[in-house]
Amino acid sequence: MELLEVRNLSKYYKTFRLENITFTLPKGYIMGYVGQNGAGKSTTLNLITNICRSSSGEVHVNGIACDEDESRYKEAIGYIGDEFYFPDNFKIRHVRSVLKDFYKSFSTGKFDELVGRWKLDRRLELKDFSQGMKVKLMFASVLARDTKLLVLDEATNGLDPVVRAEILKILQAYIADGERSVIFSTHILSDLEQIADYIYFIHEGKTVLYDAKDELLENHLLVKGERRALYPELSRALIGITDNAYGFEAILTGDKAGLLTNEFHFEKPTIDQIVIHYIKEREEQ
């Protein structure tokens, strides 16, 4: 059963075009939405949360489109942005009161528990919160509700490793019952890479790769070697050849592995390495 379905989603701005984003995310899985700054990650997520309206295409969350029932659609989504979105002069009690007014499933008990556990100061105005506290408050506001889809836009940016690790655990616990899913955008994978089931990778508004993470990792090789050992057929097959003083590095898809002679060294890549070389390849075109 698909929890999130995105079909031919496009958004045209004067200076930027996000084109034909299409994917599905089944219940109980995590998707990493990857790309450089300005690649269109936030735009895509804003279209999913319906903060922005698409130029064309469709989004369904738990089977319904936003046009069909805006309230139910938005009840099902929990969003945590790269920017803190609660008004600066609010205090925690104001946030609590708004959430209680608007969300049927909001649990004040759960919210208070999280606020207590994370030691969020009830006396402060939110503008005086540290970045870590702000992110935690957004998480508390979302986790105190019964949502189906978590949308995280660069949510762990600027957080210390301890909090990041804590968030990873939270996300895994969130999907543990197999009924709920997470989509997060990021330009640095590292820690988030491990827990992602699917990777969607965009560059300048266009899809580059979309697959299960394990498939991506298995179907690519990181190749290293000396430039002069390269021959035309292999050069054409290599993706994003990067030179340094002593040799080159590139990515090769698994089906072309036969082209490698024993002059070359190859190893399993990380998602970051795959991403870097694909971007390099695109930019040379």
Next chain:
Amino acid sequence: MKIIISNQSELPIYAQIKEQLKEQILNGQIPEGSTLPSIRQLAKEVGVSVITTTRAYNDLEAEGFIATMQGRGSVVLSKDNNLLREQYLVRIEEGLMTAIETARVMGLQDQELTEIFHNLLKTMGRH
């Protein structure tokens, strides 16, 4: 049960999980009949993706180490089942092959090798 994921390993993560579980089942650290943690629980504990642990379990099931039953989770199968027996035989053969190869390298006669084998059987005692 213990699982250690290494990013330095050349093995993909699913294979690391699979191999470590297999090892522990074969040497009896995970007894037959016991229930493994659910796929989602294991993913959460180890901090890897659900697809990764799913794949490890699927492979273990295909190789006859575990059976996943609706509502009961993944149970470690008895060593008597055929698939698992084969796995054991393969391991035995592998071990013997290493011994034979080493023997060939040092030029040991087949006769001498079988003697060593029989002696060892005697000293290690009957099962």
Next chain:
Amino acid sequence: MKALYFAKIDYMRARTQLYMLLVITVVVIVIMQVGTNVTGLAGFMYGVFLAIIFSTAPFGNCTRKDAGFQQLLPATTLQRVLGRFLFGLSLLFVGTGIGLITTTVYCLMTGKQEMVPLPVCLITFAVALVVITVQYIFFYLVGESKGAQFLSLVRMIPGMCFFFVSIKVMGAVQQDPATAVKIIEKIGGNLDSIGWGSVALAVLVMTAGILLCTRATAKKDY
């Protein structure tokens, strides 16, 4: 119901400014005691003027991300816009109330008999409601999330205009009551019905404004 909750958010966001409103009221009352050429009416006008200025507060301190936060809440565009108008309308009631209180206090303390007549009260209310509606239409169509500096400047203009024009009109009426009476007779005679009529008209304008703003924001990006 959700429209009311949106109005509540606006009140919570503007709460510090609203405290200021109370302080200003006290100041106004004090000034009125000292000033010689002010009338009780000026106090009333001042209350309404404050309401007009403060009614746009939710736009003034509204950054792009704040607006986005309200977009995330499960509700329809109509409920969002309606909530904002409810905030404006209720603030106008508060302003009118403060105005009346100010005038009453002024009358009690100076012993003068200058209570605001009902028709003046109604017409002022109606004009203020139209001004607020026009402001909201402007902010929804062009200004929303345009940056605090720009907004805080624009916000002051309509209220100022309202205040000075009304003072001028009052002055003109006092200087030449005969002409004023003639104009009123031309329109239809009965002052009370003119008052109620203008309020009804203003409510119609506001309703049209709500629909216009809903249409305009339904397809907007935040």
